[in-house]
Amino acid sequence: xxxxxxxxxxVDHTKLEKGIYVSRIDGDITTYDIRMKKPNKEEVxxxxxxxxxxxxxxxxxxNSEFKDKIIYVGPMGCRTGFYLLVRNMSDADALxxxxxxxxxxxxxxxxxxxxxxxxxxxxxDHDLNGAKKEAETYLRTLQNLTVADMRYKQ
Numbered sequence: 135x136x137x138x139x140x141x142x143x144x145v146d147h148t149k150l151e152k153g154i155y156v157s158r159i160d161g162d163i164t165t166y167d168i169r170m171k172k173p174n175k176e177e178v179x180x181x182x183x184x185x186x187x188x189x190x191x192x193x194x195x196x197n198s199e200f201k202d203k204i205i206y207v208g209p210m211g212c213r214t215g216f217y218l219l220v221r222n223m224s225d226a227d228a229l230x231x232x233x234x235x236x237x238x239x240x241x242x243x244x245x246x247x248x249x250x251x252x253x254x255x256x257x258x259d260h261d262l263n264g265a266k267k268e269a270e271t272y273l274r275t276l277q278n279l280t281v282a283d284m285r286y287k288q
């Protein structure tokens with residue numbers, strides 16, 4: 135079998151900036167690249183901070199006004215961001231959801247949802263303070279972004 139290069143590996147990561155991008159569209163499903171770090175230039179997120187962001191981002195998104203449109207929220211293996219998969223959602227709504235989610239993470243206090251041994255496959259590896267710092271930094275990136283900025287620049 136000859137392996138074809140997948141879409142996410144076709145993006146020139148040497149030119150990729152922090153932001154939010156439409157990664158691909160498959161029918162009514164859109165995958166967004168929630169790029170929190172400049173690839174290969176900035177330190178990646180720690181696994182604990184990344185794991186906590188995943189729990190908080192997914193929980194917030196699935197409880198938001200857009201809950202019925204959320205398919206998946208999960209981290210990139212490179213720890214430079216997340217993928218957000220949605221169904222029948224506008225880019226403007228995805229941008230709003232992302233901003234609102236990271237504002238929620240930045241201000242979150244209390245017990246991390248789904249972080250008990252019976253709920254999580256690696257419940258010991260969470261870092262709420264690290265997640266909050268990452269969210270605060272990423273919000274500065276999102277602050278002035280518009281829908282027009284959500285396309286890869288090649």
